[in-house]
Amino acid sequence: MKSRKSILPRRWPRRWKNAASYIIVGGWSGFSLFFVLWVVFASLKSTRKLFSKPWSIPYDPAFGNYVKTWVSSRFGDYFLNSLLVVSLSVLVLLIVSTPAAYVLSRGKFRSRQVISSFLVFGMGVPIPLLFVPLAVIMAKLGLADTLSGLGLVYVAVSIPFTVFVLQGFFSSLPSELESAARIDGCKDWQIFWHVMLPLAKPGILTVAILNFVGLWNEFQLALVLIDSPENRTLSLGMYSLITSMKYSGGDWAGLFAGVTIVMIPTIALFLFLSDRMISGITMGGVK
Amino acid sequence: MMRRRMILVFLMPALTLYLCFLVFPAIQAFYLSLFETSGFGDNVKWVGLRNYSRLLTDHIFWLSVGNMLVILLAGGAAVFGFAFLFTVLLNSGIWGKKLFRAMIFMPNVIAAIAITTFWSFVFMPRYGLLTNILKSIGLEDLAKMAWTAPENIIWAMLVGLVWISTGFFTILILSGADKIPIDMVEAARLEGANNRQIFRLITLPMMWDVLLITLVLWVVQAITVFEFPYAFGGPEINQNLYTPSIYLYIMGFGQRDPIYQLGYATAIGVTMFLMMVISVTVLRLLLRWDQVEY
């Protein structure tokens, strides 16, 4: 690739410019790596050691921190709660959003543009605006403090972004395929089911991962909608660990064990699918 | 031709959920903000716009707005500065662009709540990582700084917030830069344009739409920011970290102290929404909203 532009002085030799680029970019990227490694190391030390030797490598890992967090602080339960509510939400989200996105990108009807814009508008609604009304509505529906209620809200707030990205994806599929399928005798829904849906798989997978990561990390809605400890999601569990840690003598090591448990699934997904996630975000963000 | 019935069946589930749990609550917020209620019993009292007039003189609210502006402006300058720097450097022909891009973006896939824990430890006075580093390189005076003292704490928080956000905005701006056809830059170079001219005359105008969208995204994020400062503040969050969202939560749901002013809290939400709409409109007017087609 050709050099597009450079902010470094022109008279600098190219080699120096490159070295500077590597140092700046590499430094910042390295910090990401450092962050993960340091947290994992910290989670394997005793709190005392963490304070006295924050840089050391734990050669005698204290796995007890994990046992304590997983069992006593009930991260095992929270992990399952998160897995359940996030997976089901993403599933329902895809089931309702994919057909809608398809119709909005391929259907020809008068209100199409209006409905599209109406859905996009939802991306601009600030979540904190919904705190109180959602709490009230959930209470009225008997869904307050339930994972299913939280899941429904997760689906609803994720619909705009998901439909938007999928709509773009469907629009990028060649329309001749649709014609071909119709010639082959497909009804409307058969075109969707046999032809467009399989072709949209990469796009669907992308939004599924993005939503999974986003909801896995979601905190504010869970904070407002979930009250009972047994219904806590992992991020709520993390917050309660932060606050309860203070009452149990500053168990920072256990806290970092919690941080590790929270971040491992999403980092693992990211390791394998970073390109797909990044392209999905730029699709939704910039398009 | 798609049949009307299928259009309906395909659209309905998504629209219903969207209406019930996003649009309706958003609209209800406007209504709720005209009442005074604790949400406990049935003591719901109509107060009209009184919640709003109270906001005008509520200096905590204005404190939170001030903090929000610090995040919006100072944070924004840092985030966009870094994002541009990385875009330029990543596109300067260095090896491993994709890898670096992924690494810079990575904090975004980790729960903010988990990340705050790390940053709390970094900035902890006396025992924290930062103090440790400063001590080890002999900067004893700086090492004694209380990074989380009231006047500093928002800046300490902002460091973490900028760290996360930079990754997000870098990939957006980078993708905008990558959209520019390379032949266009080459054509300009053949015509004798230097790097600065290429940036000013080609890159910038061609990225204008992406820039505007990212700016709008930042403004929206900065106005509604909640979880990172909230978690950074811990269970007894300092008012120096309040953002309007946090103040809303405290007024509506309380921490340990029982404050249950649902109507007032919602009025904060509505005000935030209005601030968002106004700033996005102003942005659109200030920076002409014409897109480049190519």
Added chain:
Amino acid sequence: MASVELKDIRKSFGNVEVIRDVNLKISEGEFVVLVGPSGCGKSTLLRCIAGLEPVTSGTLLLDGEDMTDADPISRGVAMVFQSYALYPHMSVAENIGFGLKIAGESKAAIKIRVLEIAKFLKLEMLLNRKPKELSGGQRQRVAIGRALARKPGIFLFDEPLSNLDASLRAEMRVELAKLHSDLGNTMIYVTHDQVEAMTLADRMVILNAGQIEQEGPPLDLFNRPANKFVAGFLGQPPMNFIRVNDVKLNGRILTVELPGGGKLEVRGDWGALNGTNGLEIGIRPEDVSVVAGAGKLPMEIDVVEHLGDQTILYGHLDGRQPMTVRLAGQLDYKAGQKLQLDLSPDRLLVFDLEGRNANLAKT
């Protein structure tokens, strides 16, 4: 096998009228090519016949039956698309068998039919591949195979060769012609390439701006175009049109003055020739000869193109009217050279003010 009849077909997209009052009869087993410049509405017309676009008004009869509002499937049509439109997620076999699967055929029956087609099109070795693993020509054949699967009465082709390179295109053209002679189906073929149209068509239909300009066997259209549009559209390089002066009509003899002062007499059935000023004569570049000494038409050469077997001269006449001449063989002409041309009178066409072919006997 089926016949097609279009009666007063109109099609609009919003306020834009794309097809204007088209009437066309296609008999069983005929190979009809719809040809015209891009944007003339030929693809839209094809999609209307397929049932992919509803017509705005008019009637479509298939085998005498009104099918104006019928589904594509009940029309018994198959279509081959410009991009082939193969389903990328299905194998070749699945692509070919897809229509049968939708129709609810048994797996065994589908398998038999797919093999039959694969054999016919020499695709046996490719059945398990995905479309992206095929070459352009192979994809083309799979697309045809898919069209064949359900034994349609009518084949529709929408510029099926335009994505192929030149040599492959020639090869496929021959294969298509062979396919037609083997199957004997009714085929309607859309293209903007006149070579394809000329070589494949039993009958050519020339469309312009949503209307039929002329229809008939290819050579008829080439030799006796109804108007300037058809005359200019067929033939490469296109026909020369020369504005003439001082027109005199004397029974069957029309005398005109060419640019440069030469006089020309043309015989024909002129009827009541509508006005005599502004007439143009049309002559194809290959029907012009260069003469030594005084000819009827002086021309100055601007550009010379050597194509090996022929030489094409682009130049201008007196009064800056452009003129193209095509000569056989390799000839040594230079830009700036002045020539004297002669025109063979029996290849001449005369166009009136509205651009219609003025020779009634020939139309």
Added chain:
Amino acid sequence: MLFSASRYVLSVAALTTGLMASAGAGSAAELTFWSMWNETEPQAKALQMIMDAYTVANPETTFSVVWNGRQNQTKLRGALQAGTKVDFMDQDGDQLVGGLQKEGLAYDLSGIVDDELKNALLPGTLDLYSSDGKYYQITYIYNTVNFWYNKEMMDEAGATPPKTWDDLIAVCDAVKGIGKHALVVESDAADYNMLFFSNLVERTLGANAVLKLMEDKSGAGWADPAVLDAAQKSRQLWDAGCIAEDARGFQWPAGQTTVALGDTMGELVGSWLPTELLETAGQDFPWAAFSFPEVPGGVGKSTDMEVALIGMMVLKDSPNAEEAAQFLKYVVSEEAQKTMVETGVVGVTRKGVEWPAIIADGATSAAEATALSNFAGGLALYYPDFNSNVAKPEYNKMFLGQATPEEFVATMVAATAEYWKAQ
């Protein structure tokens, strides 16, 4: 905290035998208990034992517990709205007064609060949160507010527990002499910091004086010279080097950790501190406490004390209110209170029950208390929103040096006037 099964069985058995004798009344019910403790905390373990013992004695009564942590009351509201039935819950007494009690959601416990019960508990513990002569909560954990400190460090510095404010400053000097700091604070724990202010005001003007400052609707209450004096004295702690400069940045629990790690001598805080620091400081940490010193010319005595009691409350809508009330009564019985002490490592409200050794000094001050005031002045009881949004943050700002004592006084006068105007 080590917790062996055999010890558990023994304790339950011991509790049960005591219960059998008194033989509880009540019909079959499952009581839902929402608790402010986290499941991992010793207090939760103690409560669990007490409930188990109660069930053994009264097989009809079982418990279902939700260990909510400190935001119990806030969470409870959401659950109540959703129609969840909760029979009883616990929380800091002052927070309950400002919350559920004020909202009229508490069950009137006057039926079980007789003279016998009153006399069995330490003086004032029930009355502190009663309103209009009615009792809505039973206080079962007793936290005193004192300076909790490292006795060895005090000895090393050659100092003795201060009796007056000037003594305190002198102690600071002495501790500085051995390269340590006498006190530490948490910059974000505004209500801890407010303890300096409320205690100073109460030493000058007498018990519960802070609440009275609020009662003048013109705001003039805050113009009392005692307020300015309290503010200035709290700033003095910084100027005199009692507290390390970097403490301005400590976020809870970083400050108290410095006590456990031996960097700081002590902290003005509730008697829960030694329990909280049990693991970090170790079992043998030399804990001691001294009371807030007197100020010259003040009417408050050094035996007047701020307390943070934890109460249990039965909810008005509970279908099993009477059974729950019976259980509450049991929680303050001698057997149950002993379990709270032994397993929960906390001070308790019942007279004659010995407190854990590490907070023995707290027990002494509780026994000697001449008057009780509420934690940090008690503004949270009646003015919870004013307390969290104005009083605490404004004082904290001044305390940490972002405003002068004079500015603080002016702000409080104005804010109070405004507060009453809005009511």
